[in-house]
Amino acid sequence: MTRTVLIIEDNPGIGELVSMQVKDLDMQPVLVDRGDDGLERFRRGGIDLVILDLMLPGLDGLSVCREIRAVPGYVPVLMLTAKSTELDRVLGLEMGADDYLTKPFSVAELAARIKALFRRVDALSSRASEQAKAEEVEVDGLRIDPVRRRVFVHGSEAELTAREFDLLWHFACHRGRVFSRAQLLDAVWGYNHEGYEHTVNTHINRLRNKIETNPAEPRYVQTVWGVGYRFLD
Template sequence: MPRRVLVIEDDPDIGRLVTLQLAELDCECRLMTDGVSGLAEGEAGHYDLVILDLMLPRMDGLQICRRLRALPHYTPILMLTAKSSELDRVLGLELGADDYLTKPFSMLELAARVKAVFRRADLQQATAERAQQAQQPIEAGGLRIDLQRHEALLDGRRLDLTAKEFELLAYFARSPGRVHTRAQLLDQVWGYSHSGYEHTVNSHINRLRNKIERDPGNPDYIQTVWGVGYRFAER
């Protein structure tokens, strides 16, 4: 879908050129020519990017940047300015601008900066979504692993797991079907990979099986892959 961009720029020529360039990038643009109306639009609308001039009538860009950063949702801000001093750049970035472009600038440079802002925003969103998904409860048969509450239930009954047993179970359950060697489990769950400690993995898995398996001798969840390691059964 097209990206929505709010341009707050009082120079009509620059505003026209910026919106034309953004249209080439498949963006839908709204142009505001003074600070007060620009802030009102930025607070009321949902935009993927705000391109903000520093020197504006009625309210300057630094004030607008500060106000936009106080909102609960995050919108990337690319600041435009005729001022080139280091102090102005640092102040704009400290107030929350994502990037800074000094006039005069080429439209090719503007396009490159806009694309870079969009790439960073997409990466941040994808990272946040992965983190959120990683905290979702995992369910496998009658087993439920609640990562946020740090508890596991079997058929609705809370299991009495130690902290390391829970970490081991959660690590297995995040990648069902994948085979893990004892050395990999030591490295990922315990944080070290000394081969002499592989018996630690065996003892923890045996205790974990006694707590989660209906028949520990014939496990449904944590299965042995002979000569390799262990895996969590696919469901």
């Protein structure tokens, strides 16, 4: 089936350029020039990838990304922006963007990022199939159900986001092994770009707040100073 790419970009020249590249990749582009209109189109369904500008009329890109992540199901988001500071990259990732491309960009790099995101989608589908066959993991009052993607701490359910669950499940499948932030980005997020490691810290902190009795002294997800993190062995 042909994949459909929603492009939310208010610059006509860039929008047409991205649309042409999407067509060259044998995908169907849908071009919208306002954030609110783009979000409305996304909610109608049938979108396989969102290419999203940060500065938009109607609704800014960060808000659009946040609303996309509130919709059940996973659709990758590639953010396009003229802003290039690390803070902007981290904000985009923390709102749920999967990757970040700074203007001006080359057509070849855009194509590479799109292909990489769809490889990640395929990998996640494979991971979901593996999880559907996996058994529950229970460690010291923490129970992880990979089939229903639910987590319980001493009998009470912890409401995790999809990314938080994937992060916890990755740890639980490799108990005692130490992972650097870069390794976690590659394994859980599906990419490893310099400067994005801060988003790992943010997700670790949020995960700890949901599953640890005392997040300041974590028992399950432990810090290995100077290296990274590991799960309780």
